[in-house]
Amino acid sequence: MRYLPKSPADRKAMLKAIGALSIDDLFAPIPGEYRLNRDLKIPRQMAESEIVDWFRERSRENGDGHVTFLGAGAYYHYRPVIIDSLISRGEFLTAYTPYQAEISQGTLQSIFEFQTMISELTGMEVANASMYDGSTAAAEAVMMAARLTGRRSVTVARSVHPEYREVLATYAFHQGMPLTTVAFAESGRVEPKQLENAITSDTACVLIQSPNFFGTIEDVEALGAIAHAKGAMLVVAIPEAVSLGIVEPPRSADVIAMEAQSFGVPLGFGGPYCGVIATREQFVRQMPGRLVGQTTDRNGKRGFVLTLATREQHIRREKATSNICTNQALIALMANIFMTVYGKVGLKELARQNLAKTAYAAQQFGRHATVLFSGGPRFNEFVIQTSEDPYAINSRLLGHKIVGGLPLKKFYPELGNASLWCCTELTSRSMIDTAVGHVADSERSVRSAREEPEEVAR
Amino acid sequence: MKHMTRKATRHVNQNEGLIFEKSSPGKAAWKLAPLDVPDVDTKKLLGSSERRDLGNMPEVSEIEIIRHFTRLSTWNYAIDLGMYPLGSCTMKYNPRVNEAVSRLDGIANAHPYQPEKISQGALRIIKILGDCLLEITGMDAITLQPAAGAHGELTGLLLVRAYHDSKGKPRKKVLIPDSAHGTNPATAAMVGYAVENLKSNAQGMVDISALESQMNDEVAALMLTNPNTLGVFEQEIHKIADILHAKGGLLYMDGANMNALVGKVRPGDFGVDVMHLNLHKTFSTPHGGGGPGSGPVAVKKVLEPFLPKPVLLSKPEGTLGFDYDRPQSIGRVRSFYGNFGMFVRALAYILANGPDGLRQTTEDAVLNANYIRKGLEGVYDLPYSSASMHEVVFSDKLQAKKGARTMDIAKRLIDYGFHPYTTAFPLIVPGAMMIEPTESESKEELDLFLEAMNAIAQEVEEDAEIVKTAPHSTRVSRLDETAAARKPVLRWKP
Numbered sequence: 001m002r003y004l005p006k007s008p009a010d011r012k013a014m015l016k017a018i019g020a021l022s023i024d025d026l027f028a029p030i031p032g033e034y035r036l037n038r039d040l041k042i043p044r045q046m047a048e049s050e051i052v053d054w055f056r057e058r059s060r061e062n063g064d065g066h067v068t069f070l071g072a073g074a075y076y077h078y079r080p081v082i083i084d085s086l087i088s089r090g091e092f093l094t095a096y097t098p099y100q101a102e103i104s105q106g107t108l109q110s111i112f113e114f115q116t117m118i119s120e121l122t123g124m125e126v127a128n129a130s131m132y133d134g135s136t137a138a139a140e141a142v143m144m145a146a147r148l149t150g151r152r153s154v155t156v157a158r159s160v161h162p163e164y165r166e167v168l169a170t171y172a173f174h175q176g177m178p179l180t181t182v183a184f185a186e187s188g189r190v191e192p193k194q195l196e197n198a199i200t201s202d203t204a205c206v207l208i209q210s211p212n213f214f215g216t217i218e219d220v221e222a223l224g225a226i227a228h229a230k231g232a233m234l235v236v237a238i239p240e241a242v243s244l245g246i247v248e249p250p251r252s253a254d255v256i257a258m259e260a261q262s263f264g265v266p267l268g269f270g271g272p273y274c275g276v277i278a279t280r281e282q283f284v285r286q287m288p289g290r291l292v293g294q295t296t297d298r299n300g301k302r303g304f305v306l307t308l309a310t311r312e313q314h315i316r317r318e319k320a321t322s323n324i325c326t327n328q329a330l331i332a333l334m335a336n337i338f339m340t341v342y343g344k345v346g347l348k349e350l351a352r353q354n355l356a357k358t359a360y361a362a363q364q365f366g367r368h369a370t371v372l373f374s375g376g377p378r379f380n381e382f383v384i385q386t387s388e389d390p391y392a393i394n395s396r397l398l399g400h401k402i403v404g405g406l407p408l409k410k411f412y413p414e415l416g417n418a419s420l421w422c423c424t425e426l427t428s429r430s431m432i433d434t435a436v437g438h439v440a441d442s443e444r445s446v447r448s449a450r451e452e453p454e455e456v457a458r
Numbered sequence: 459m460k461h462m463t464r465k466a467t468r469h470v471n472q473n474e475g476l477i478f479e480k481s482s483p484g485k486a487a488w489k490l491a492p493l494d495v496p497d498v499d500t501k502k503l504l505g506s507s508e509r510r511d512l513g514n515m516p517e518v519s520e521i522e523i524i525r526h527f528t529r530l531s532t533w534n535y536a537i538d539l540g541m542y543p544l545g546s547c548t549m550k551y552n553p554r555v556n557e558a559v560s561r562l563d564g565i566a567n568a569h570p571y572q573p574e575k576i577s578q579g580a581l582r583i584i585k586i587l588g589d590c591l592l593e594i595t596g597m598d599a600i601t602l603q604p605a606a607g608a609h610g611e612l613t614g615l616l617l618v619r620a621y622h623d624s625k626g627k628p629r630k631k632v633l634i635p636d637s638a639h640g641t642n643p644a645t646a647a648m649v650g651y652a653v654e655n656l657k658s659n660a661q662g663m664v665d666i667s668a669l670e671s672q673m674n675d676e677v678a679a680l681m682l683t684n685p686n687t688l689g690v691f692e693q694e695i696h697k698i699a700d701i702l703h704a705k706g707g708l709l710y711m712d713g714a715n716m717n718a719l720v721g722k723v724r725p726g727d728f729g730v731d732v733m734h735l736n737l738h739k740t741f742s743t744p745h746g747g748g749g750p751g752s753g754p755v756a757v758k759k760v761l762e763p764f765l766p767k768p769v770l771l772s773k774p775e776g777t778l779g780f781d782y783d784r785p786q787s788i789g790r791v792r793s794f795y796g797n798f799g800m801f802v803r804a805l806a807y808i809l810a811n812g813p814d815g816l817r818q819t820t821e822d823a824v825l826n827a828n829y830i831r832k833g834l835e836g837v838y839d840l841p842y843s844s845a846s847m848h849e850v851v852f853s854d855k856l857q858a859k860k861g862a863r864t865m866d867i868a869k870r871l872i873d874y875g876f877h878p879y880t881t882a883f884p885l886i887v888p889g890a891m892m893i894e895p896t897e898s899e900s901k902e903e904l905d906l907f908l909e910a911m912n913a914i915a916q917e918v919e920e921d922a923e924i925v926k927t928a929p930h931s932t933r934v935s936r937l938d939e940t941a942a943a944r945k946p947v948l949r950w951k952p
Contacts, residue, residue: 001814001818001819003551003553003810003811003897004815004819004822004898005900005903006822006900006901010901011822011825013901014825014829014901017829017832017833018825018828018829018831018832020828023821023824023825026821026824026828026845026847027722027723027821027824029690029691029693029844029847030722030723031693031695031696031728033696034696034723034727034728035722036721036723036724036727039814039817040593040594040721040816040817041593041813042589042593042594042808042813042816043586043590043808044812044813045809045810045812045813045814045815046809046812048810051555051806051810052555052559055802055806056562058562058565058579058580058583059563059564059565059579060579061576061578061582062564062565062576062577062578063564063569063572063576063577064562065563065564066576068572070569070571070572072571073793073794074569074571074794080488082520082523084561085524086523086527086528086531088557089527089528089531090536090537091531091533091536091538091539092527092534092536092746093536093538093552093557093744093746094536094538094552094744094745094746095534095536095537095745095746095747096542096544096547096747096748097748097749098534100868100869100872100877100878101934101937101939102869102934102935102936102937103533103534103872103929104533104534104535104747105530105533105534106530106531106534107530107534107747109533110527112476112948112949112950113476113477113478113950115948115949116476116478116949116950117515117516119949120512120513120514121512121513121515125949126948127948127949129748132606132750132792133605133792133793134793135793136605136609136792161793163790163793163794164793166767166790167790167791167792167793170766170789170790170791171648173789174616174619174648174649176650217504217507244509245509246500246504246508247504247507247508247509248506248507248508248509266561266566266799267566267567267568267569268560268565268567268798268799269565269568269569269577269580269794269798269799270570270793270794270796271605271750271792271796271797271798271800272605272750272797272799272800284946290748291946291948292948293942293946293947293948294942294947295937295938295939295941295942295947296937296938296941297934297935297936297937297938298936298938299935303934304937305937305939307939307942307943307946308943308946309943310943313608313640313641314640314641314883315640316640317640317644317653318644318653319647320640320644322648323608323611323612323641323647323648324606324608324609325606325608325641326607326608326736326745326748326749326751327748327749327751328605328748328749329747329748329749329750330744330748330749330750331746331749333746333747337527339515340477340487340526341487341520341523342487342488343481343487343488343515343516343517343518344481344513344514344517345486345517346486346488346490348509348512349488349490350490352498352500353490353493355498356495356496356497356498357493357495359495360495377503377504377507394573395573398575398576403572403573406571425490428494429495
């Protein structure tokens with residue numbers, strides 16, 4: 001086996017040194033009745049060339065060469081080449097969690113920079129080293145708010161990503177935490193009045209998302225004011241990190257649960273991604289996940305260490321703030337490099353391109369179909385309502401190697417033939433025009449079918 | 459250094475400040491393609507939601523970024539540089555073909571919501587990996603959704619709870635041996651279970667009579683690591699399972715130490731009802747400085763209805779899809795389908811090994827641990843004489859007499875060119891030194907490690923101070939962790 005660095009003679013010499021006659025002696029502690037005396041029924045050992053071929057085949061079966069209008073919590077942005085060059089360095093790729101600070105300063109300093117940039121972008125005072133993804137970050141942020149307020153229930157906006165809400169429901173159910181939902185209005189946003197009615201004296205926090213699942217920017221300040229007036233915290237989920245380049249961060253939030261996938265992380269069929277929690281300094285001791293802090297060595301030299309470990313499972317065991325251990329360090333490094341590449345000016349310009357492409361697309365689609373929730377500002381997603389089932393339109397678009405917007409029936413049956421479309425800097429005008437053309441054709445044929453019902457019957 | 463090390467030599471490495479300290483207005487590492495749609499008035503579109511200032515984000519050029527991160531990288535130890543004897547962490551070689559195939563276009567750029575019709579490649583990867591893991595563990599059904607080991611534990615215990623709920627009551631307690639990982643009690647608490655400690659016997663194994671007296675119909679499950687954190691196989695595992703099952707409890711296995719078992723024995727065959735695996739340990743996906751991981755959970759038939767949604771489905775026409783109609787499911791534990799990129803890598807590892815390679819891997823891992831045990835026995839105290847599987851736990855008892863503790867010896871290893879072993883864990887061994895070499899080490903590397911450990915023991919006798927103040931060869935000396943925690947500085951400020 002090519003990964004194993006031993007010759008038969010090495011193995012023999014080592015067994016001899018141990019004083020064992022054969023390798024079986026070392027497995028003697030396992031009761032004989034349970035020992036597996038056959039080969040595992042898995043594929044035979046393959047050559048590297050065969051492995052590459054096998055996965056190439058899978059890649060071809062998997063939408064290779066398609067362009068996409070899908071967003072909904074996973075965004076297709078350009079990834080600068082240097083991200084993979086740098087994260088492929090073995091010293092980053094194959095290092096362990098940086099508990100041994102003296103030989104982990106590379107990882108530690110880069111996480112410290114990551115925490116700084118996330119804090120800057122979210123407008124919060126501190127950010128952690130990462131969480132599994134945006135959905136679990138949101139669930140853990142809600143738990144954090146419950147610990148901080150000593151209250152038990154949570155109010156969730158229905159405009160939060162449906163899968164984030166599902167994850168929260170799983171976490172909350174077994175913590176005995178009641179969940180209530182607040183609806184979105186015609187505008188696609190949460191109405192302050194409605195939120196006010198949903199909050200009780202037991203509400204630990206309100207969870208909203210902005211830009212929300214429909215791409216619409218919530219009136220965060222107004223919602224925050226209402227939550228705070230009733231003694232509840234405001235937790236804001238941000239699944240589209242690029243929005244922070246041009247959309248004002250939710251400064252009235254107490255906790256922000258972010259998904260940093262947009263910052264240079266491949267779509268990868270849903271993961272690995274990179275969740276982050278950011279908050280105010282006063283709440284840091286209730287924050288889950290790892291934190292890197294600055295300190296000095298014996299000679300007064302600046303250095304970085306994992307800190308505030310007394311919140312964590314390996315010290316506090318059942319009294320820890322969370323059970324989280326391994327998180328997403330290498331993915332955070334991708335995001336870190338991405339943020340460094342674009343920086344103060346580039347992130348803004350990148351976000352501006354997303355805004356422009358989306359504004360153009362929404363306007364073009366709007367000439368043929370209904371664009372929902374047009375009242376509020378949006379970032380890079382919008383919802384259209386067609387006369388025909390969006391699955392049917394998408395299936396025709398797929399013939400042009402274009403993946404259309406996400407049909408919303410599964411998550412929001414009340415919206416009928418609605419679908420959620422996303423444009424990024426990688427969405428070309430011709431792609432938009434082609435998709436708009438298909439929607440226009442669809443509307444025309446539905447209209448003519450309505451006008452000439454007898455012809456359809458024939 | 460009195461005892462010269464053959465493993466490492468000091469050499470110059472570059473200094474580097476924080477990226478913010480290199481920033482100045484007007485530098486850039488980005489260039490966007492010209493906009494092919496009309497430009498927009500952002501103020502008009504966003505109104506008061508428009509952001510004007512991005513604060514202290516850096517402005518630097520591409521070469522500066524390359525040098526910045528390359529310089530930082532050289533300050534890290536890594537498996538690519540040498541042995542990582544971290545007990546319970548299974549720091550093995552991360553094959554590069556895994557990385558190559560995970561970056562193929564159709565795999566890296568697949569959107570999780572793209573139509574099933576153009577997702578058959580990804581679904582097939584999920585299917586085959588799942589089938590392989592079921593065969594390896596001897597279990598009946600699996601979910602790949604959990605994002606890491608601790609997340610797998612959470613999922614596993616939610617399944618346990620749902621199972622008991624379906625029988626009428628969720629029960630109140632989870633039994634956890636005193637040698638367990640900290641994630642076990644933290645997880646039990648998250649699922650709303652009280653944690654009851656189960657003490658180990660003189661051999662470091664589960665005390666059967668204690669288990670018998672603590673087991674009752676309020677106990678939902680026992681969370682057991684096997685081999686346990688001493689690297690010892692629980693020989694009476696069948697009795698343990700029987701005691702639990704007789705009173706309706708379930709046996710949860712923490713799969714952190716699965717590297718000792720693959721291809722040799724299957725947890726499903728010795729009574730385990732639910733277990734998690736760590737793809738970033740046993741199945742070679744890179745640790746990446748602390749993630750991403752992946753923590754699949756495998757279960758026996760009785761727990762299958764409760765698995766997280768969605769579940770992979772083989773359709774009659776031969777294609778694969780997801781089944782969302784799972785009325786008894788615990789729900790979702792993560793968005794989408796889990797850390798798919800890690801599934802790709804783990805499957806590439808399994809295919810590169812095949813049945814013979816996986817068995818040889820396990821045998822070499824156990825051989826390496828026992829070789830280290832033999833080489834250090836007598837030099838360091840071995841608190842439990844039970845046979846070792848893939849890791850061995852010594853204590854600092856002999857060296858502590860001279861004032862050198864496990865952490866000091868660990869830090870001194872750094873000067874000898876090695877990463878430290880796991881210190882002060884498991885908690886049942888005062889001054890624990892937990893060593894897991896994995897199969898990835900050659901005899902030459904192991905001999906260097908033994909040489910280093912022997913030299914350090916001798917140093918403790920001759921001049922303990924040099925050990926107590928180690929490391930002496932790193933960029934920074936021991937860092938003030940107390941100050942870091944007392945007045946936390948968690949971000950740079952201008």
